[in-house]
Amino acid sequence: MAKYWFCVKHHAVESGPGICPPIDRLGPFDTEAEAERALEKAKQRNEQWDNDPDWTDETDWAGLAKPRQPE
Numbered sequence: 001m002a003k004y005w006f007c008v009k010h011h012a013v014e015s016g017p018g019i020c021p022p023i024d025r026l027g028p029f030d031t032e033a034e035a036e037r038a039l040e041k042a043k044q045r046n047e048q049w050d051n052d053p054d055w056t057d058e059t060d061w062a063g064l065a066k067p068r069q070p071e
Contacts, residue, residue, distance in 0.1 A: 004027060005020075005026065007020045009024040
């Protein structure tokens, strides 16, 4: 089955040989339509993570984000 990637450098769906390097692409996706929506999907996930009530921007001693403590 063919796999598809979205190139963030060229803003294009790619498949097969000659695709851009991994640093420049999102995927793989099973369909071309899914790959076309890659940036939209990434934006939705970022918003979900930014609004996750179980995490804060507060960091621990190692600089890692730490979970919120129950009230």
